[in-house]
Amino acid sequence: MSVLRTELCDLLGIPHPILQGGMGPYKTEDLAIAVSNAGALGVISTIGMAATLLPEAAPVDAKRMFGDDPPLVLLQKSIEAVTKATRSSRAIFGVNVPVASEFLIASQMFVKQVIEAREADSDTERQLRVIVTSAGNPKPWAKVKEHGLLWLHVVPSVYHAKKAESAGADVIIASGHEGGAHCAWDPVHSMVLVPAVARAVKTPVVAAGGFCDGASLAAALCLGAIGVQLGTRFIATKESDFQPVWKEAIIKREERQTLVARGLFGPMRFLRNNCAEKIVEQTLSDAPRFYLGDPVESNSAILKLEQQGFVDLMDGKEDTALMFGGEVTGRITDLPTVKQLVRSIIEEAASLLKTLPGNVLIR
Ligand SMILES: Cc1cc2nc3c(=O)[nH]c(=O)nc-3n(C[C@H](O)[C@H](O)[C@H](O)COP(=O)(O)O)c2cc1C
Incomplete structure (x- = not known):
């Protein structure tokens, strides 16, 4: 398999410059295992966060979807399961915590849980190296770095990227409007957002929203990013925890x-x-x-x-199901294993980046 290393690989200790986006409130435990074992960054989502902590804000009946366990127990179980299933490969994984002002108390509890889980188990400490905050003010979360975690923060604009940089984020994830699930009020898409953010900050930037294959990874690198974050594409994989109706819909x-x-x-x-x-x-x-x-x-x-x-x-009915997804759904036509997908992204990007200079006349 080709090697395509960027600064992201060195920073996080992963072979391929690809992140799996957090996809709460859904469970992404099997997906995170498959992604991390494939050499990209698997990410555990905050399962049922809104549903169980703020029942009045839940999109669906929490118990029916997530069972009786409270969200912190669900998170702990996922951390243990992913640590166990990636122990032999010593793969790195992360946890995503949305930090929207509506959920601040819940966010604090989730972050505390991640820190305590690492302190309690040396394998978890070695492998759970990343926390990805999103959907809110970055400032209160810089403290996670004091606990040995790498801190990535998701932003939808140059303005927010500068805030994340001054708060001390290790990596900024610039998320364009075409992405699945929550997006910003202003419809700025990845083609404009990613290079604008990459120029505005010195902090390394990862591109999210609309990425799914080697061509889009190569494009992201050309736009100034050091890697990509994929959400919708990873849902439509054999191992992902999402329901078949959702995968088929994508x-x-x-x-x-x-x-x-x-x-x-x-x-x-x-x-x-x-x-x-x-x-x-x-x-x-x-x-x-x-x-x-x-x-x-x-x-x-x-x-x-x-x-x-x-x-x-x-x-499980396609017309009544509540399903989030990005515009990139239009570029997804198959259901590969995660390993096949990651391999094909890297092979295609490497081949494009190698052959491109031969296809362009530069004087
Ligand atoms: C079903 C779904 C749920 C998501 N939930 C979260 C979440 O809880 N936290 C978060 O930071 N991003 C969330 N996202 C955004 C993804 O992490 C990722 O940034 C986005 O999907 C990238 O765009 P793409 O769908 O075009 O790949 C979600 C996306 C999807 C599709």
């Missing part, structure tokens, strides 16, 4: 089949179906309240639809 959709409507905190990109169209209608009819940004109000569209029976992830 494979079937073309690039125009996503919609942005109200999410838990701010806007969110959904795979287009009857459910997503209804969330858009509800978002438009509640627009003034939505823009005020109250967490429970912001979420009421999803809640109302659930009460009316429109939203039901558990029934």
